[in-house]
Amino acid sequence: MNAGDFWRGQRVLITGGLGMIGSTIAAKLVPFGADITLVDARIEPYGANLFNIDSIRNDMRVNIADIRDKEAMKWLVQEKDVIFNLAGQVSHNDSMQDPFLDADINYIGHLNVLECVRRHNPDALVVHSGSRLQFGRIESNPVSEAHPLRPRTPYAMNKTAAENMYMFYSVVHGIKVVMFRIANPYGPRSQMRHSKYSMVNWFIRLAMEGKPLTIFGDGSQIRDYIFVDDLAEAFISAAVSQACIGEVFNVGSGTGISFKEMTECIAKVVGKGTVRYVPWPADYVNVETGDYVTNISKLARASGWRPMTDLESGIARTVAYYQENMARYI
Numbered sequence: 001m002n003a004g005d006f007w008r009g010q011r012v013l014i015t016g017g018l019g020m021i022g023s024t025i026a027a028k029l030v031p032f033g034a035d036i037t038l039v040d041a042r043i044e045p046y047g048a049n050l051f052n053i054d055s056i057r058n059d060m061r062v063n064i065a066d067i068r069d070k071e072a073m074k075w076l077v078q079e080k081d082v083i084f085n086l087a088g089q090v091s092h093n094d095s096m097q098d099p100f101l102d103a104d105i106n107y108i109g110h111l112n113v114l115e116c117v118r119r120h121n122p123d124a125l126v127v128h129s130g131s132r133l134q135f136g137r138i139e140s141n142p143v144s145e146a147h148p149l150r151p152r153t154p155y156a157m158n159k160t161a162a163e164n165m166y167m168f169y170s171v172v173h174g175i176k177v178v179m180f181r182i183a184n185p186y187g188p189r190s191q192m193r194h195s196k197y198s199m200v201n202w203f204i205r206l207a208m209e210g211k212p213l214t215i216f217g218d219g220s221q222i223r224d225y226i227f228v229d230d231l232a233e234a235f236i237s238a239a240v241s242q243a244c245i246g247e248v249f250n251v252g253s254g255t256g257i258s259f260k261e262m263t264e265c266i267a268k269v270v271g272k273g274t275v276r277y278v279p280w281p282a283d284y285v286n287v288e289t290g291d292y293v294t295n296i297s298k299l300a301r302a303s304g305w306r307p308m309t310d311l312e313s314g315i316a317r318t319v320a321y322y323q324e325n326m327a328r329y330i
């Protein structure tokens with residue numbers, strides 16, 4: 001069965017659906033005829049933006065609710081086939097300032113969704129959006145799912161605890177789950193107001209404003225940047241594939257790029273912006289993970305998914321989007 005046939009009439013709930021990743025998944029499912037409901041609490045300073053669904057607003061329901069709200073989620077999870085659970089506190093730096101809020105959203109909030117599913121819709125498939133930060137300091141690249149998990153921030157710890165909870169609901173309660181550990185996503189529909197997360201997007205904004213792009217150290221640190229369209233396709237492919245159920249997957253581009261290369265690529269595409277090097281701030285050194293490149297072979301094998309977008313093309317598409325729409329994001 002092709003993806004279009006699968007998704008026609010599927011009842012899909014996307015939590016955090018007004019954010020970058022959730023709204024991109026929604027935009028891809030609308031043409032397939034999926035029956036979509038978005039849930040989002042529109043909490044500052046995260047990425048909720050109604051403009052993200054501007055062109056598809058009439059093709060879905062939008063519910064302003066919090067995944068921690070037991071009564072709201074009880075009703076919202078019902079009569080859904082697939083739940084993409086993207087709602088989250090996304091800044092690992094903020095999680096160090098307010099670990100309680102992070103735990104409340106990224107652990108308790110997700111526990112609430114799972115418990116509502118168990119009680120009111122146990123046949124639904126639920127997909128979790130974890131992070132590559134769950135691995136902590138990297139021992140060797142590319143990083144497979146078997147790499148030890150040694151999270152170094154409350155954000156990464158709560159994502160790991162939530163992942164374990166998803167696994168518990170799978171093994172003990174028989175709920176269908178898929179768990180992702182996502183590398184560094186970027187692209188259209190991301191918030192552009194601050195640098196708390198989505199570094200590539202923030203650097204694109206700075207470059208477009210002709211400001212310097214500041215790099216810690218010599219810029220040799222390697223990251224794996226995944227274009228949001230490729231990431232959304234990964235979610236959609238995994239949800240269709242029986243082989244993905246009950247499994248954890250690392251999701252990234254599979255390509256390592258240094259900070260220096262990434263910033264130079266942005267400056268080249270934008271045609272503005274200079275790169276500036278400063279020493280590592282002490283509080284960043286403590287949580288730095290070292291180089292990170294995703295081993296994507298498990299997800300590729302299980303779902304047939306492959307990333308399609310190299311960094312330069314992804315940055316070019318992102319820059320084109322914000323050249324048109326920046327005022328909607330700042």
Ligand SMILES: NC(=O)c1ccc[n+]([C@@H]2O[C@H](COP(=O)([O-])OP(=O)(O)OC[C@H]3O[C@@H](n4cnc5c(N)ncnc54)[C@H](O)[C@@H]3O)[C@@H](O)[C@H]2O)c1
Pocket residue numbers: 015016017018019020021022039040041042043046047048049065066067068085086087088089090105109129130131132182183184185190191197198
């Ligand atoms: N962007 C990244 O760098 C990154 C990397 C790895 C994993 N992730 C995870 O992917 C998910 C989506 O991230 P994104 O990049 O689209 O970020 P985003 O900020 O664009 O979207 C997150 C959305 O969740 C909503 N939200 C937050 N708390 C909520 C709550 N309690 N109830 C309902 N809605 C709530 C926000 O309002 C926002 O619209 C998050 O869970 C995030 O942790 C993101």
